[in-house]
Amino acid sequence: MTEIVSEHEARYVVGLDIGDGESALCWVPTGPGHFRDKARIFERASQERSVITATALESRGEGEPNRFVIGEEAFLSRGCSHFNVNFKTATDPNDPVTPQAVLFAQVLLGEFFAAHPDVHRHCAVYVGHPAGWPREAVDVYRKHFGTLQVPVHLMSESQSALVHVRDRRVADPAATAQDADLRNVLIVDVGSSTTDFTFVSDLTPRNLPVGMSLGCRRIDEELARRVQAACGDDSEFKAALAAPGGKEMLRVVCRRAKEAQFTRDSAAETNFLRMHAGCDGTFTPIIEKGFGWLRGVEIPEDVVAAPGGWADDFRAVLAEAKQHLGETQPQLIITTGGGSRMPVVRAACAEAFPEAILENDPKPAFTVARGLASAGRHRVGVERFRQDIRALKDQPVFTEHIKDALLTAFDHVTSALRQRFEQEVTESAKTVDLLDDLIHETAGLDDVFRRLRVSLEASLTPVVLEICRSYGVRDDQFPIDFTLPDIVGTTMKARIRTAWRTMGMSQQVLSAAAGVEDFGTILLQAARTIYSMKGLGPLLATAAAVGGAGVTVIGAAQGVDYLARRRLQSVLETAELESAEVTRMVEEVAESITVQMDARAVEIERFVL
Known part of the structure; x- marks a missing residue:
């Protein structure tokens, strides 16, 4: 069993971002001289860096126990069952069952630790959570992670995004914005399950109570509804959709189609071909017919930006956030999360806060994971800083x-x-x-x-x-x-x-x-008073001694002054x-x-x- 190190002894910090749609893991060293190192992104054996948040049980043949698989393996492996996607929700304090998100994290961390055993022996893990989760849900979430045998800390995803942005600016000498821009910051984290709004004023974060029900998953669900309406009469499609995991597979297909249109990524076609060739044959009709129909839909215009669509809901939530802020308005808006890749997000933010600078991470899939690792590294450094200062x-x-x-x-x-x-x-x-x-x-x-x-x-x-x-x-x-x-x-x-x-x-x-x-007369007068209180005997004796030494003392008053002066100077x-x-x-x-x-x-x- 790996011995749990204390946080300040950790030589590495692992940042784990478990998203409702996609997840990522990265790590950084913590030692002196490494505080400007960039976080390294973990790449799975399947070459996934941005890991789709999906789980399944894979049958391994007669006599072999089923294997719990995650990411692309969950829907590209034949013979998978109990297929799950979009399972990131606030933890129920009364439910003793380990959440799917934690099971997913355990497998991902297990793969990482197997590939990097030295990190496993000397690390602390920082896990993100939506800013809007209640404290009780966060506490239960933390408790479930206690089985990992490493120090685990939870942190708001939007706050970790701010840490990453700040680190990126510090590392870039050509950056035009300075730290002063970080005094009043609105972080808009557009995720799959929620859209979090965190306002940071004078370095103090405040989560705004809006956006908890608005995630990009709603776009996927709307697309899935339209696909079902269009393909519902197809018997093969209906059979595949009715199979265990069929609805989850359709949501994955819709999500891939949405990302392909928003990112214009050439890898979208490759991902489609991999899905078609690798998944269980039961789901092939969903990929062929569902993805095929979605190619003919202009998702950004006809779905997201349609009247009453997701974009309108996002603008309404932005208006709520603005109302909560009152007279204090952001100087800077940071958009992050997978949904921030949609141009409509940036456009709506610019419309709502025209005076603010708008900044988004070009690789938002890794923003939170990098920020978590960086935040952990800073905390380890600050604790060691305290120890070294106290040792001074x-x-x-x-x-x-x-x-x-x-x-x-x-x-x-x-x-x-x-x-x-x-x-x-x-x-x-x-x-x-x-x-x-x-x-x-x-x-x-x-x-x-x-x-x-x-x-x-x-x-x-x-x-x-x-x-x-x-x-x-x-x-x-x-x-x-x-x-x-x-x-x-x-x-x-x-x-x-x-x-x-x-x-x-x-x-x-x-x-x-x-x-x-x-002052001099005060002390002299005080000395004269002392001598007067003691009588003239000691004074005259001392004066005689002084006179014997060749010093002329004229009168009792002058003698007292002289002796008092000599005594005070001494x-x-x-x-x-x-x-x-x-x-x-x-x-x-x-x-x-x-x-x-x-x-x-x-x-x-x-x-x-």
């Missing part, structure tokens, strides 16, 4: 940068205080309420912290951006701007405060000196952060930066997904 705080080169910057900042604090004291700049009278406020204002801590942030950004940004670039994260989209934790200012002011109070300057002493006009010159304080601040700053970059990872994740 344990790297010596990172913490040494922080330590050097903090010690330099503290030197700036003490230097500013000394200069201010020595200059004795006269200021307007003020009341000193708190010693911390005095330190903060006098030392110019706001400017000190600004320079500290600049220093940290200059030294740490290259380290962080190296990680960003290794995961394909655009560093110009999210410039780094560190915010210092409160502990930095608190610790520095506490160290100065402790030094001053060790000298005897209590808050009460400073408050008693608060009426003077400049305190500020010798004040330093203790080792434990430095260690704690480094840890706090490193953690703060880590948390901020982790939050930035959320922004990045939101931007790419």
Whole structure:
């Protein structure tokens, strides 16, 4: 049994788009250096890349168990039974039976994993679902995929299409549209069972509650109704249609005829010949007579664009979507899904939103699968990005940068205080309420912290951006701007405060000196108060010692000023952060930066997904 890897350990991401009409699978590597690699499309042994979503049981002869087959094999193999097409519907939470769509996916993934066993051992799988499915249906759908023995994640098909479009633009230096165009985007996903409308405003997707009953399957069903009306009197046709799987085969024939006319693909004739030669003989009349009649019908004009036809219904749904959007209109419309190949889809979108840029994928059959794989790769990268960012705080080169910057900042604090004291700049009278406020204002801590942030950004940004670039994260989209934790200012002011109070300057002493006009006089007056409180004995003894050293002190007041000045200068010159304080601040700053970059990872994740 394959061991299930965690998502961030996945070396590959598989994108699986299970459509109601056609499906696709692709995969991409996730390692550093691979975040610009294009998704590779899986090609089955039958050479199918866009796989028709069909299933059947193939009889393998007496004594052999029936084989569950998918895609073209389901209707090109003789002896098939239980033929199914168009089975993608919202999962019923009360139905314990595994949905046909999941069985189809298991076979397709099984083929892929058999061809790429290394991917199987190290992958996560992203599966798309219609944007309009209720949460309960999505949860049950996810639960059914739990048997795959690989991490499975579900994602809205229309949102994955946006990821693919964005990746395509990033990879194309000649693209004229920029990311700003992705601020207000309407994604119109025209599928077989539904037409999903997802509006993305400021990178936040919102699914519009319209279009859930409008899929291109309705065109196939209308064509099938017309074929039955035209060929219903033919006994061979009637017998084939009544056989198990006959109605499903007719829908496949109608779908192929519709695609042939809309795409003008030369392979349509080849597909018809393959169907005629390969299918069970029971269904041959459906192909011969049904496909033959459909060749004479102008499907785009006589069916899709006819009054009351599919095109009119699509325009009505577009009008509903526009009404839901209100005053906020899209700058860009992205059409995707197999139905987007019909010119009427693009024309109707342009009519409804004439101010918007219209963009469609030239290969819409693979848009969702590629977007799913890319979204998964981005998520793996963002998770690894988070881990690498969190690991930074344990790297010596990172913490040494922080330590050097903090010690330099503290030197700036003490230097500013000394200069201010020595200059004795006269200021307007003020009341000193708190010693911390005095330190903060006098030392110019706001400017000190600004320079500290600049220093940290200059030294740490290259380290962080190296990680960003290794995961394909655009560093110009999210410039780094560190915010210092409160502990930095608190610790520095506490160290100065402790030094001053060790000298005897209590808050009460400073408050008693608060009426003077400049910082130097405040400290001198405070020092005089201390000496007065302690008596003149220590003062005169100290003055005598100073005089003995050759310094002349004239009068008690001058002696006090001199001694106070020398004492204050000494305190500020010798004040330093203790080792434990430095260690704690480094840890706090490193953690703060880590948390901020982790939050930035959320922004990045939101931007790419």
